[in-house]
Amino acid sequence: MLLNYYPLVLAIGGLMNPQWNMCSKGRRQSPINIEPDKLLYDPYLRQIHLDKHKVSGMLHNTGQSLVFRVDKDTKQHVNISGGPLAYRYQFEEIYIHYGTENQQGSEHHIHGYSFPAEW
Numbered sequence: 394m395l396l397n398y399y400p401l402v403l404a405i406g407g408l409m410n411p412q413w414n415m416c417s418k419g420r421r422q423s424p425i426n427i428e429p430d431k432l433l434y435d436p437y438l439r440q441i442h443l444d445k446h447k448v449s450g451m452l453h454n455t456g457q458s459l460v461f462r463v464d465k466d467t468k469q470h471v472n473i474s475g476g477p478l479a480y481r482y483q484f485e486e487i488y489i490h491y492g493t494e495n496q497q498g499s500e501h502h503i504h505g506y507s508f509p510a511e512w
């Protein structure tokens with residue numbers, strides 16, 4: 394369901410903030426192929442911080458992915474911050490994409506190589 398709104402979100406994002414203008418142009422979007430020899434090291438990039446709280450939730454198999462959703466009434470939340478993130482984000486769900494064959498489950502590639510799954 395989220396994927397149905399994805400192109401709209403990208404187009405609107407490009408209009409909301411001039412720094413996000415590539416979002417409305419249809420380039421540099423998912424899926425991507427990461428080419429390790431073209432990556433740049435950023436010595437100022439902070440470590441990502443992830444709270445280590447146990448949470449309960451439901452795991453759903455959609456047939457194309459596994460989706461884990463945190464229970465809405467949970468008392469402790471898992472927050473994610475640091476790295477390139479300007480804000481603290483609260484973990485609510487994670488999608489794990491998989492394929493019917495081990496060679497093609499990931500949506501994204503590294504140096505042209507696909508993986509059995511990705512999140």
